[in-house]
Amino acid sequence: MNAVKIYYTMLHLECACMWRKQLQCLQGLMFFCLSVVFLPFAVGSDLNILQAVGPGYMWIMAIFASLLTADSIFSIDNQSGFLEKTVSAPDCLTAYYFAKLTAYFIFSSVPVILLTPVLSLLYQLSIFTIIILSITLTLGTFILNLFTLLGSILTLPVNQRNNLVQLLILPMITPVLIIGTMASYFTEPNQLTFSYIYLLLAIFLVAMFLLPIASIYLLRCGNT
Amino acid sequence: MFILKSYLSLAKCYDIAHRISSIISPAIIPCFTLGLVWSLFIAPTDFQQGQAYRIIYLHVPSAILSLNLYFIMGILALGYLIWRIKIFSLLIQCLAKVGIVFSGLALVTGSIWGKPMWGTWWIWDARLTSTLILFFLYLGILALNRSITQSRAKDSACAVLTLIGTVNIPIIHYSVVWWNTLHQGATITQFWAPKIDHAMLKPLIYMLLCYIMYVIVVVSNLLIKAIAERESHTQWLKKRLLEDVF
Amino acid sequence: MGITLIKSSMQVNSIAIKQLTYDYQDRLFERLDLIIESGSLVQITGKNGAGKSTLLKILAGILPIEPHSMFINDCNDRQVFALYQQRIRYIGHQPGCKAELTVDENLQYDSVIYNQMLPMNLVDHLTHWQLNHYQHNLVQYLSYGQKRKVSMLKLTCFPGQIWLLDEPYVGLDKAACEFLTKIINSHVQNQGIVILSTHQEIANFGLVAEKIINL
Helix, strand or coil, X not given: CCHHXXXXXXXXXXXXXXHCCHHHHHHHHHHHHHHHHHHHHHHCXXXXXXXXXXXXXXXXXXXXXXXXXXXXXXHXXXXXXXXXXXXXXXXXXXXXXXHHHHHHHHHHHHHHHHHHHHHHXXXXXXXXXXXXXXXXXXXXXXXXHHHHHXXXXXXXXXXXXXXXXXXXXXXXXXXXXXXXXXXXXXXXXXHHXXXXXXXHHHHHHHHHHHHHHHHHHHHHCCCC | CHHHHHHCCHHHHHHHXXXXXXXXXXXXXXXXXXXXXXXXXXXXXXXXXXXXXXXXXXXXXXXXXXXXXXXXXXXXXXXXXXXXXXHHHHHHHHHHHHHHHHHHXXXXXXXXXXXXXXXXXXXXXXXHHHHHHHHHHHHHHHHHHHHCCCHHHHHHHHHHHHHHHHHHHHHHXXXXXXXXXXXXCCCCCCCCCCCCCHHHHHHHHHHHHHHHHXXXXXXXXXXXXXXXXXXXXXXHHHHHHHHHHC | CCCCCCCCCCCCCEEEEEEEEEEECEEEEEEEEEEEECXXXXXXXXXXXXXXXXXXXXXXXXXXXXXXXXXXXXECCHHHHHHHHHCEEEECXXXXXXXXXXXXXXXXXXXXXXXXXXXXXXXHHHHHCCCHHHCCCEHHHCCHHHHHHHHHHHHHHCCCCEEEEECCCCCCCHHHHHHHHHHHHHHHHCCCEEEEECCCCHHHHCCCCCEEEEC
């Protein structure tokens, strides 16, 4: 069996797993929706404030929504002994990692990205801002998921239920947050916005190269 | 390489740390007293800021050291991951404890300096914000260190986290600088005039050397404790502990 | 060591552990030496906490050790170790199957992990372990013994030379115990290696260990 077929089979099965755990997948989405909807109750419905704060606030809430279920990515497999089985047959570890990454992205970040344009209407953001927000959120949450998987592998040996992943990942995700929100603050098309998107792409490429290596190395060298 | 490795064994490092600690510890209090007297009383008063500028003698060395200690930890992490030298991972954990204290000190003294300068306790300035993120990076390493009990997993996890953080720090720093200049515009971010007077520079460098001496002593003591915890069941440690008692 | 021509159809003739010192909370193994030849059944026994599961995990490559401590066919090359790991079938304490997938899907996952096609006569394999009626049931609704049988399925469906079994008879009913004894005996006769850890007397199950490692 070649690597791509292994990856696709694993991806299919991981997605089947996550589809059957719907409540867990929807946690992030519910958190995102509720927080975005309830902001005006806290700061008032003055549109100036909402449009000034909106894109950045949605970015932060998207980050936290993705991080909500971070501790259970590998720990469920670890507790059921599945991770041990996978580590003892290490040829498939790379495919396993990427299948988990893709499945996690599809089920925890893509719903948030799809709902962002709808929820942006609550803040009456301009069309251009909504488009740029969606694009930067897509790139940003994928980079975030790379970091999240690394964080969940780092915290695998911890015995308590914890959300240490947030503490570990948030300082490292600050540049992505800064660049993503700086891009989203433009209300009209201009050249500067795309330079931010190219920067995000650059960070994405570097992260996509370095982080899987670190994560698979940690999985292999016995974090169980 | 083998000769080097024998020096990196835990027993040897335990002895070296004891020796360093016993030699340098008596010198700390006199050196610091001299440094404080020099910086508080002897160094000249600043033209712009009056006596309040003297906090830089505490702030600047701790800020410099907190960043440099992180880079040293990054190099040690790389060494641990490539060669699996156990003393490196113990050093990372000890340096993290010192580093978090220094970055916290830099934040606090920075705020204390900020009050007479800008009238507020906190300002979202590029350097202070970078130090804040550095504080959280240290906090993450320490939290991970405390929560994992298995030593092998703890070492690997802390090393990888430190390495990723070290690679990330330049990115974080430049993006924070960018963020600050774009959002705040023309806020004055300079703490002192670009050319610092020699009479003020000398006590600063002296305080930096005192801080480095303090780091060496504290890390030696923490390392002794960490090695003792890690190797508590071995014969050589029991022998050493008995020798220390009698 | 030199340059060894390694074929992917390599047969593992011997597993040797030399002077292994390992810590897990406290010192478990002090200069452990053992050699396991092909075609043998090895039993690891000892008190609770003596390190039986840890030794099995070390043999499976789950817990890493220094490369100079473990030799496969008298060779501690990384490539040889990777080929060795392809031939391991490890069953630990926990069932080791995903609770949200059906038995069928768990087998598909196993086929991908062990890089072998699913067997043609899958239903026969399931019948041996009395799981044929549960093929499309979610594993989370099965009993503990049935979950262990799901993890035992890979021993027959995806054959591998080395079986590392941690307390395999726990939770299995009488028919399953007899079947397990039968496949272990036939596997050992076919030059396979079976290493199992158990407290109980394996003579009760009809097995005779060639080597007993007492930790």
